[in-house]
Amino acid sequence: MCIREGERVYLLLEDGKDYLIRVEKDKVFGTHLGGIAFNEIIGKRFGELVLTTSGRKAFLLQPGIVDNLFHMKRRTQIVYPKDLGFIVLMLDVKEGDRVIDVGLGSGAMCGALARLVGDRGKVYAYERREEFIKVAVENLSIWGVLERVEIKNKDIKDGFEEENIDALFLDVPQPWDYLEVCWRALRGGGRIGIVSPTTPQVVAVLEKLKTLPFIQVEVWESLFRKYKPNPIAFRPYDRMVAHTTYMIFARKVFSENP
Amino acid sequence: MCIREGERVYLLLEDGKDYLIRVEKDKVFGTHLGGIAFNEIIGKRFGELVLTTSGRKAFLLQPGIVDNLFHMKRRTQIVYPKDLGFIVLMLDVKEGDRVIDVGLGSGAMCGALARLVGDRGKVYAYERREEFIKVAVENLSIWGVLERVEIKNKDIKDGFEEENIDALFLDVPQPWDYLEVCWRALRGGGRIGIVSPTTPQVVAVLEKLKTLPFIQVEVWESLFRKYKPNPIAFRPYDRMVAHTTYMIFARKVFSENP
Amino acid sequence: MCIREGERVYLLLEDGKDYLIRVEKDKVFGTHLGGIAFNEIIGKRFGELVLTTSGRKAFLLQPGIVDNLFHMKRRTQIVYPKDLGFIVLMLDVKEGDRVIDVGLGSGAMCGALARLVGDRGKVYAYERREEFIKVAVENLSIWGVLERVEIKNKDIKDGFEEENIDALFLDVPQPWDYLEVCWRALRGGGRIGIVSPTTPQVVAVLEKLKTLPFIQVEVWESLFRKYKPNPIAFRPYDRMVAHTTYMIFARKVFSENP
Amino acid sequence: MCIREGERVYLLLEDGKDYLIRVEKDKVFGTHLGGIAFNEIIGKRFGELVLTTSGRKAFLLQPGIVDNLFHMKRRTQIVYPKDLGFIVLMLDVKEGDRVIDVGLGSGAMCGALARLVGDRGKVYAYERREEFIKVAVENLSIWGVLERVEIKNKDIKDGFEEENIDALFLDVPQPWDYLEVCWRALRGGGRIGIVSPTTPQVVAVLEKLKTLPFIQVEVWESLFRKYKPNPIAFRPYDRMVAHTTYMIFARKVFSENP
Incomplete structure (x- = not known):
């Protein structure tokens, strides 16, 4: 049940700001709390977190229907x-x-x-x-x-x-x-x-x-x-x-x- | 798509009062607006109506989830x-x-x-x-x-x-x-x-x-x-x-x- | 500041039921929790209580604008x-x-x-x-x-x-x-x-x-x-x-x- | 009932923006829809309007308690x-x-x-x-x-x-x-x-x-x-x-x- 390339991930930062992204190998996703290397996301389980380049927490979650609607x-x-x-x-x-x-x-x-x-x-x-x-x-x-x-x-x-x-x-x-x-x-x-x-x-x-x-x-x-x-x-x-x-x-x- | 014996029917009377019944052959269902012979219901389509013994309208509808909850x-x-x-x-x-x-x-x-x-x-x-x-x-x-x-x-x-x-x-x-x-x-x-x-x-x-x-x-x-x-x-x-x-x-x- | 004959009193019973009455000497006011002798009310201060004939509490209050509207x-x-x-x-x-x-x-x-x-x-x-x-x-x-x-x-x-x-x-x-x-x-x-x-x-x-x-x-x-x-x-x-x-x-x- | 010097006026511009001012002789009050000469206000009745220097309408009203609270x-x-x-x-x-x-x-x-x-x-x-x-x-x-x-x-x-x-x-x-x-x-x-x-x-x-x-x-x-x-x-x-x-x-x- 690990996150794979191409998968959609609902990213929830520690300050409550959220993003709905698709994981693309070797790319970096920029947020206002620092960048997130997609390669670090790949292989993680949903519910785990990664740290941004600024050391801030970003939680990895499956997008649900409400997340889809708002994004x-x-x-x-x-x-x-x-x-x-x-x-x-x-x-x-x-x-x-x-x-x-x-x-x-x-x-x-x-x-x-x-x-x-x-x-x-x-x-x-x-x-x-x-x-x-x-x-x-x-x-x-x-x-x-x-x-x-x-x-x-x-x-x-x-x-x-x-x-x-x-x-x-x-x-x-x-x-x-x-x-x-x-x-x-x-x-x-x-x-x-x-x-x-x-x-x-x-x-x-x-x-x-x-x-x-x-x-x-x-x-x-x-x-x-x-x-x-x-x-x-x-x-x-x-x-x-x-x-x-x-x-x-x-x-x-x-x-x-x- | 006709109503058969044993089927559940949501009965809506003309005054808004409703019942959730199971159709039983040869029986009569009593309401405050008169009786309804189940035999008259059998063979009808949903969306049709029957008249009570007092001549009042009773609409035959499929029960939905909300009807189920309230009944x-x-x-x-x-x-x-x-x-x-x-x-x-x-x-x-x-x-x-x-x-x-x-x-x-x-x-x-x-x-x-x-x-x-x-x-x-x-x-x-x-x-x-x-x-x-x-x-x-x-x-x-x-x-x-x-x-x-x-x-x-x-x-x-x-x-x-x-x-x-x-x-x-x-x-x-x-x-x-x-x-x-x-x-x-x-x-x-x-x-x-x-x-x-x-x-x-x-x-x-x-x-x-x-x-x-x-x-x-x-x-x-x-x-x-x-x-x-x-x-x-x-x-x-x-x-x-x-x-x-x-x-x-x-x-x-x-x-x-x- | 004592309650006098002829005064209007907002009567609040211990169970929350309320009445707006006018105090009349020598009369008894009937409530579902027993009778109240008006003579016992006369001379009391607002904020005090009297007991009904059944021993239940009745508080004596001044009627305000909201009490007036509801009564x-x-x-x-x-x-x-x-x-x-x-x-x-x-x-x-x-x-x-x-x-x-x-x-x-x-x-x-x-x-x-x-x-x-x-x-x-x-x-x-x-x-x-x-x-x-x-x-x-x-x-x-x-x-x-x-x-x-x-x-x-x-x-x-x-x-x-x-x-x-x-x-x-x-x-x-x-x-x-x-x-x-x-x-x-x-x-x-x-x-x-x-x-x-x-x-x-x-x-x-x-x-x-x-x-x-x-x-x-x-x-x-x-x-x-x-x-x-x-x-x-x-x-x-x-x-x-x-x-x-x-x-x-x-x-x-x-x-x-x- | 004319507006005098020193009086408080609730000024309502034609676009809904409002001000609560005190009328001061010979002064001009600046708004985002142009200036208003106080001398033009003096002598007007409440309910009348003046035009700003840009030709926009400004209504002259008495301030009420709600106007006072919001201003x-x-x-x-x-x-x-x-x-x-x-x-x-x-x-x-x-x-x-x-x-x-x-x-x-x-x-x-x-x-x-x-x-x-x-x-x-x-x-x-x-x-x-x-x-x-x-x-x-x-x-x-x-x-x-x-x-x-x-x-x-x-x-x-x-x-x-x-x-x-x-x-x-x-x-x-x-x-x-x-x-x-x-x-x-x-x-x-x-x-x-x-x-x-x-x-x-x-x-x-x-x-x-x-x-x-x-x-x-x-x-x-x-x-x-x-x-x-x-x-x-x-x-x-x-x-x-x-x-x-x-x-x-x-x-x-x-x-x-x-």
């Missing part, structure tokens, strides 16, 4: 971990599911979905802005889930190519325009999750949802508060993220009576 | 979805992981972990109170993940039987007493997540963590706010869950210098 | 203390101010304003629903501030009878309809505070405010969290008030350029 | 408006009250209390660090309430010189050391308010309070969320103040039984 290359706003964990739970995404992700953006949510659906599942990712797709492909490739994703560079206004989808995540500026095609793509009982940062957007989504056979409509927002981990002065940090997005959830039903 | 048989406090989604993200639980869950309780977190580790992963669940194990086994069996779980009816004060664990979730009254054995069970870089409802408990955990080779110690709490999904009067509900637990996270490192 | 007779929703303290601060209400209160309702905000403006100030309270005025007069009278209030049973759609008002508090279902007359009543630099529980209402207010010479427009909401005062298990209560109202503030300027 | 000279952390409004409500501070303020610091809370007690009331302000008193006196003088305050440069560990105090506000690093002398200074039923930023401090206060005849012990924290006042994109600001202080309240009773 990914991106050209768009991403869904925050505080919301992401709740969204995939509410969408009930699991092994074998076939899910749709609109819009792909930089691939953050898509990567999280792909990780959850496993090898037997599939994520259909729609993105109409071609310029974002290259970055997303790069990210999904780094995370090792690209083969579970089918990327489509097209607008969804005319509908999706899939049917009987288990769950659909919608992150576009005017989601109300697409709820009808979303309904069509979902299976009976299938779940939709929509993120919108402003209240007039949420209101427009709710108005549209009322005209379609969706039930169990819920709207949530999350506030996560981080505390200073100091036992003798345990208290919240002074400032926090106050708002990222509202989250809207619903489930498809059929309108026909029995 | 599970339980004898203990469970981790809420608002926290659960964040915890499994911070613990980076994924396919193939080997994780430890202490204490098992009614099996809610264990079920969520087992779902995420897949067939190649494993959850080692410790519970010293024998009386809870039966309920947990029943729940894990219903959710179809029992074979991924190894349940151990023992106190962890003498340590775990496993090593090189990827992630460990600790939900016990005095977690500070067990952090040393947790450290030993984890792999280098492995993640621990601890829940404690009171601040003196968190303080005691933080004090103990400082004496052990753990880094990236973080403490969080989550506040989730639900909104009335009424477009003409969009606003939060009057009351909310104000507190469930504090969540403490850390990662194991080795103390030896290079 | 007032009311026929309408009142502004909560958590918001009230902030509103009067943002409106900068102080001795000698002339302020307007619309609508009066049961008189809670009016009473708080009247207390702050002192004998040299004045509160002009508008209420178009005659049936509320009797209750409000009763409350203001009990609180001893009725002489500082001028109550007007009229709709404000045609404007106020006052000019050069220092601050104006607006608590009506459709505040946007009245912002122009509010502007006219205020002095230059005068402050307006508006409460509205739903986001579409706030949006409508903001739209209207943009068309009028108001500056420093701010919108706030407050979340107050109460903790269990138990030192060995210090933690927030499980549930809290999640939402009461949005608070909108602005200040009048003149539109003419110099 | 005061200070050498210490001050109590935020979000907490201050609630504290003075819970302490029931009103005309004629005799209240104690420890420690004085830069005078923010003292000024708020002095404003509320009126000419017939009195604030006794204790501060053991002599270097802060000069700044506080300056602030209280500017706000016009210095004559209602009696400042004492002494440690309170040996007790207060006053008795039968209506309300007491305690803002010191180790409040638990002073609760006994606070109890002695208060009248029966009198109120104490204590602010402490960390949970171990609150726990220590609660432990001490349990040993003294205080009742109705409550602990609160406030979260205030500001919204962008944009009607077409109404939503909270991205970041907010997550924590300032915990607020502890209690009332004095006598221990003797009747």
Whole structure:
């Protein structure tokens, strides 16, 4: 279980600053606390540390999904971990599911979905802005889930190519325009999750949802508060993220009576 | 994809009241809006509805993980979805992981972990109170993940039987007493997540963590706010869950210098 | 400083249940922990206790503004203390101010304003629903501030009878309809505070405010969290008030350029 | 009601930047949007505007208590408006009250209390660090309430010189050391308010309070969320103040039984 050339390493310096790097033989990685020779990293176990050229500690850790999200290359706003964990739970995404992700953006949510659906599942990712797709492909490739994703560079206004989808995540500026095609793509009982940062957007989504056979409509927002981990002065940090997005959830039903 | 005898169905009545039932031939399920003949459910698709004997609508949906949590048989406090989604993200639980869950309780977190580790992963669940194990086994069996779980009816004060664990979730009254054995069970870089409802408990955990080779110690709490999904009067509900637990996270490192 | 006949007393029982009573000679006040003879209260100091007929403790305290608010007779929703303290601060209400209160309702905000403006100030309270005025007069009278209030049973759609008002508090279902007359009543630099529980209402207010010479427009909401005062298990209560109202503030300027 | 020489003016520039100035004849006040000749301000009404030398708008407003707090000279952390409004409500501070303020610091809370007690009331302000008193006196003088305050440069560990105090506000690093002398200074039923930023401090206060005849012990924290006042994109600001202080309240009773 030793760190090899080419491996991705989450580097945490003793002062809390962190980096997500790929180990390249014979190179040196520069940090504000001094340089780190990659050759010293190779062969170490995760959890061990190396010293920088200035004698400061740098811990070697495996990058996890949250580390990936905060260090990914991106050209768009991403869904925050505080919301992401709740969204995939509410969408009930699991092994074998076939899910749709609109819009792909930089691939953050898509990567999280792909990780959850496993090898037997599939994520259909729609993105109409071609310029974002290259970055997303790069990210999904780094995370090792690209083969579970089918990327489509097209607008969804005319509908999706899939049917009987288990769950659909919608992150576009005017989601109300697409709820009808979303309904069509979902299976009976299938779940939709929509993120919108402003209240007039949420209101427009709710108005549209009322005209379609969706039930169990819920709207949530999350506030996560981080505390200073100091036992003798345990208290919240002074400032926090106050708002990222509202989250809207619903489930498809059929309108026909029995 | 039709509903068959023996299948579990999440029943959502038109007034919002819900039930999680198992379909049994020739029986009738009584609700406050009238009875539902199971025979009428059999053969229906999910997403369809049936009428009760009083002519009220009952929608037939697949139970998801959140539905399971809110309708599970339980004898203990469970981790809420608002926290659960964040915890499994911070613990980076994924396919193939080997994780430890202490204490098992009614099996809610264990079920969520087992779902995420897949067939190649494993959850080692410790519970010293024998009386809870039966309920947990029943729940894990219903959710179809029992074979991924190894349940151990023992106190962890003498340590775990496993090593090189990827992630460990600790939900016990005095977690500070067990952090040393947790450290030993984890792999280098492995993640621990601890829940404690009171601040003196968190303080005691933080004090103990400082004496052990753990880094990236973080403490969080989550506040989730639900909104009335009424477009003409969009606003939060009057009351909310104000507190469930504090969540403490850390990662194991080795103390030896290079 | 002894308690006399006719005095109002805030009675706090040993189990936390409280009452706001007026002491009447020779009478007995019944509580779920037994009766209390008023004659025993007369002559006691505030801060002392009496025993009920069942031998349980009942503490004798002066009623404060918060006690008054939670025990007032009311026929309408009142502004909560958590918001009230902030509103009067943002409106900068102080001795000698002339302020307007619309609508009066049961008189809670009016009473708080009247207390702050002192004998040299004045509160002009508008209420178009005659049936509320009797209750409000009763409350203001009990609180001893009725002489500082001028109550007007009229709709404000045609404007106020006052000019050069220092601050104006607006608590009506459709505040946007009245912002122009509010502007006219205020002095230059005068402050307006508006409460509205739903986001579409706030949006409508903001739209209207943009068309009028108001500056420093701010919108706030407050979340107050109460903790269990138990030192060995210090933690927030499980549930809290999640939402009461949005608070909108602005200040009048003149539109003419110099 | 025209602005005169020597008057304090709250200057709000068109871009939202604000200043609290004193008008001095023949001088020019420099801002990042150009200079403002004080002579142009003199004779204007509040609510009017002047143009800077660059032709940008500057509105002339009366400074209110919140403006004063955010623009005061200070050498210490001050109590935020979000907490201050609630504290003075819970302490029931009103005309004629005799209240104690420890420690004085830069005078923010003292000024708020002095404003509320009126000419017939009195604030006794204790501060053991002599270097802060000069700044506080300056602030209280500017706000016009210095004559209602009696400042004492002494440690309170040996007790207060006053008795039968209506309300007491305690803002010191180790409040638990002073609760006994606070109890002695208060009248029966009198109120104490204590602010402490960390949970171990609150726990220590609660432990001490349990040993003294205080009742109705409550602990609160406030979260205030500001919204962008944009009607077409109404939503909270991205970041907010997550924590300032915990607020502890209690009332004095006598221990003797009747």
